[in-house]
Amino acid sequence: MKSVLITGAAGFLGSHLCDRFVREGYRVIGMDNLITGDLKNIEHLFKLKEFEFYHHDVSKFVYVPGDLDYILHFASPASPIDYLKIPIQTLKVGSLGTHNLLGLAKAKKARILVASTSEVYGDPMVHPQNEDYWGHVNPIGPRGVYDEAKRFQEAITMAYHNVHGLETRIVRIFNTYGPRMRLNDGRVLPAFIGQALRGEDLTVFGDGSQTRSFCYVDDLVEGIYRLLLSDYHLPVNIGNPDEITMGEFGEELIRLTGAQQKLIFKPLPTDDPKQRQPDITRAKAILGWEPTVSRAEGLAKTYAYFKALPTEELRKTAHRFES
Numbered sequence: 001m002k003s004v005l006i007t008g009a010a011g012f013l014g015s016h017l018c019d020r021f022v023r024e025g026y027r028v029i030g031m032d033n034l035i036t037g038d039l040k041n042i043e044h045l046f047k048l049k050e051f052e053f054y055h056h057d058v059s060k061f062v063y064v065p066g067d068l069d070y071i072l073h074f075a076s077p078a079s080p081i082d083y084l085k086i087p088i089q090t091l092k093v094g095s096l097g098t099h100n101l102l103g104l105a106k107a108k109k110a111r112i113l114v115a116s117t118s119e120v121y122g123d124p125m126v127h128p129q130n131e132d133y134w135g136h137v138n139p140i141g142p143r144g145v146y147d148e149a150k151r152f153q154e155a156i157t158m159a160y161h162n163v164h165g166l167e168t169r170i171v172r173i174f175n176t177y178g179p180r181m182r183l184n185d186g187r188v189l190p191a192f193i194g195q196a197l198r199g200e201d202l203t204v205f206g207d208g209s210q211t212r213s214f215c216y217v218d219d220l221v222e223g224i225y226r227l228l229l230s231d232y233h234l235p236v237n238i239g240n241p242d243e244i245t246m247g248e249f250g251e252e253l254i255r256l257t258g259a260q261q262k263l264i265f266k267p268l269p270t271d272d273p274k275q276r277q278p279d280i281t282r283a284k285a286i287l288g289w290e291p292t293v294s295r296a297e298g299l300a301k302t303y304a305y306f307k308a309l310p311t312e313e314l315r316k317t318a319h320r321f322e323s
């Protein structure tokens, strides 16, 4: 039985990865400090003998007994509201945390995949973004703590590959959505769905002309799974190229949820990227991967998840525009 350590296991992506690796017959060790993660996302796994959980902050020395074949480093705050609230933890988990896990991978002779992000491209001047683009990042802006931690993460991962011959994989994740996103993480999708369900107007930032391209979580997990098992060590974009403006996205959610409310416009947050769309030529060529879930299908599943949450959960919201 192969074993995999998944950091950020109680988070949105980490928990879906735990499910996938359990299903594939791995022994899964989940790790999380539960700052932004929630045990509810993985409680269904606790009864399984092939699943173990460690409550630990990977920015501190990481110890795992026994053999380890793979490490997936997915621990990090990952929404603008989180890294504005906990900027230093965000910097530490991307830098010190990555260093600790690279050290662990080296000691265990394990292969490591690190979760990077489209944020390494910043507010991009090249569209769509391919992996050869170096990005346009403001290091001292509010997003700098996340963007630069992730850029450092890529640099140190490449250094461990080059110096120690470590087997490394780097996935650049574009906007992803699905069940288990936190309703109050301030991201556009949970924000709009929460507002629709509470009967509030939907808050579009700026004039709503900025674009994003949303990938359903199952597609992302499939791309990550293939990348881990591939022999390719350079960064690979994984995302859905279907691009939409935030204004259109708000209208789409009003139609989907049958909400009576309207869109209202709030100031655009500092350094909010104007456009984002992955160029997935590399993922197609190397992994034979492309997304298969349309936005209509993915949003319907995600909406069903949020709608079934208890009413008190729905009250948890983040009014990002007031801060």
Ligand code: UDP
Pocket (backbone or CB within 6 Å): 079, 080, 175, 186, 187, 188, 189, 191, 192, 203, 204, 205, 206, 210, 212, 246, 268, 269, 272, 273
């Ligand atoms: N956004 C919005 N209303 C909200 C939350 C976000 O219009 O209530 C916009 C935000 O300004 C950005 C886009 O939606 O342009 C995506 O934001 P998110 O925080 O989900 O992720 P990002 O891609 O910016 O990291």
